[in-house]
Amino acid sequence: MTPQPDAPETPTGAAQRRGPFRPGDRVQLTDPRGRLHTITLAAGAAFHTHRGFFSHDDILGMPEGSVVTTTSGVEYLALRPLLSDYTLSMPRGAAVVYPKDAGQIVAMADIYPGARVVEAGVGSGALTLSLLRAVGDGGSVRSIERREDFADIARANVELLFGGPHPAWDLSVGDLSDVLPTVAEPGTVDRVVLDMLAPWENLEAVATALAPGGVLVCYVATTTQLSRLAEDLREDGRYTEPEAWETMVRGWHLEGLAVRPQHRMVGHTGFLLTARRMADGVQAPVRRRRPSKGAYPVDAEWSPEELGERPVSDKKVRRVRRDVTQALDGQGGQDAGHEVDAALQVDGPSTDTRADGPPVGDDM
Numbered sequence: 001m002t003p004q005p006d007a008p009e010t011p012t013g014a015a016q017r018r019g020p021f022r023p024g025d026r027v028q029l030t031d032p033r034g035r036l037h038t039i040t041l042a043a044g045a046a047f048h049t050h051r052g053f054f055s056h057d058d059i060l061g062m063p064e065g066s067v068v069t070t071t072s073g074v075e076y077l078a079l080r081p082l083l084s085d086y087t088l089s090m091p092r093g094a095a096v097v098y099p100k101d102a103g104q105i106v107a108m109a110d111i112y113p114g115a116r117v118v119e120a121g122v123g124s125g126a127l128t129l130s131l132l133r134a135v136g137d138g139g140s141v142r143s144i145e146r147r148e149d150f151a152d153i154a155r156a157n158v159e160l161l162f163g164g165p166h167p168a169w170d171l172s173v174g175d176l177s178d179v180l181p182t183v184a185e186p187g188t189v190d191r192v193v194l195d196m197l198a199p200w201e202n203l204e205a206v207a208t209a210l211a212p213g214g215v216l217v218c219y220v221a222t223t224t225q226l227s228r229l230a231e232d233l234r235e236d237g238r239y240t241e242p243e244a245w246e247t248m249v250r251g252w253h254l255e256g257l258a259v260r261p262q263h264r265m266v267g268h269t270g271f272l273l274t275a276r277r278m279a280d281g282v283q284a285p286v287r288r289r290r291p292s293k294g295a296y297p298v299d300a301e302w303s304p305e306e307l308g309e310r311p312v313s314d315k316k317v318r319r320v321r322r323d324v325t326q327a328l329d330g331q332g333g334q335d336a337g338h339e340v341d342a343a344l345q346v347d348g349p350s351t352d353t354r355a356d357g358p359p360v361g362d363d364m
């Protein structure tokens with residue numbers, strides 16, 4: 001493709017991803033069993049395996065997608081890792097945002113070239129890479145991490161991917177609520193991305209920094225975090241109604257006619273939630289909702305009803321009791337305990353905890 005005549009100079013990191021292999025390139029090697037090894041090319045160095053070795057010089061100067069053979073005849077396919085490969089193989093201190101979620105964050109928070117984005121915590125910097133890719137050299141990603149050791153890991157990961165510091169990136173060490181007011185003027189941030197244990201503790205600082213219409217996207221691991229976050233956002237009043245979702249990605253096995261889902265998958269990573277900043281002084285219109293009974297418990301002890309369990313009426317229990325007693329009288333008292341259990345089951349249990357569905361055993 002010919003670049004547009006007025007296109008800006010090569011964006012940061014793009015040159016490292018093209019052309020023949022050069023010293024300093026990270027290369028992903030795939031062996032005949034599909035196992036991956038990542039090496040950094042250096043003139044004169046060698047890649048050793050228990051089945052021979054090859055010299056890095058054999059790869060240097062070759063195009064991506066070449067095959068290199070060890071002294072014992074084992075072939076390795078050589079490619080530069082994609083961002084998703086790099087993210088999953090890079091050194092990490094904290095758990096990383098998986099590529100499937102990073103993609104969702106970029107798309108659903110509408111992170112665009114030139115956007116001003118704030119991110120916390122940074123952890124190992126996995127999400128930072130996707131954010132920087134999305135905003136480009138003309139945008140800005142201000143990343144805030146409270147742990148200096150994690151910040152150092154993230155900085156190294158970013159610089160390794162982009163081949164040096166990224167012009168759009170600024171990393172601060174400290175707590176988000178302390179640092180954010182010092183790095184962003186009120187109402188100037190387009191997008192805020194929070195990946196931390198207690199994002200609800202920072203809603204005040206985030207609301208101050210976000211521009212009207214700005215997007216907050218949070219990544220949390222558990223339903224309890226999700227619930228707390230949604231309720232605190234509603235209570236704050238400066239955000240639109242939160243929306244939450246998760247994604248599950250299932251790979252497929254492709255072999256002739258044996259085309260089927262893979263047996264293994266990553267079953268859970270996290271939940272995503274977005275909300276947008278209202279204009280100052282404007283209240284979001286109250287959503288008409290009919291919360292299910294028990295959705296908002298008044299005390300800390302969760303009763304069966306609050307967990308969605310259907311109570312059994314006294315009338316029903318009296319009827320079951322009468323029926324089993326009659327059955328017992330007719331049987332002469334044998335196996336009484338067994339009969340009682342069976343009769344209760346036939347008439348429908350009271351222990352279905354699905355809030356939205358009918359009790360198990362009900363006639364449909």
Ligand SMILES: C[S@@+](CC[C@H](N)C(=O)[O-])C[C@H]1O[C@@H](n2cnc3c(N)ncnc32)[C@H](O)[C@@H]1O
Pocket residue numbers: 094095096097120121122123124125126127128144145146147150174175176177195196197198
């Ligand atoms: C799961 S990690 C983030 C992973 C990161 N998104 C990635 O993709 O590599 C969560 C991080 O948030 C940091 N953190 C938690 N609360 C924070 C806060 N209030 N301000 C700044 N950083 C915070 C933690 O130190 C931790 O490194």
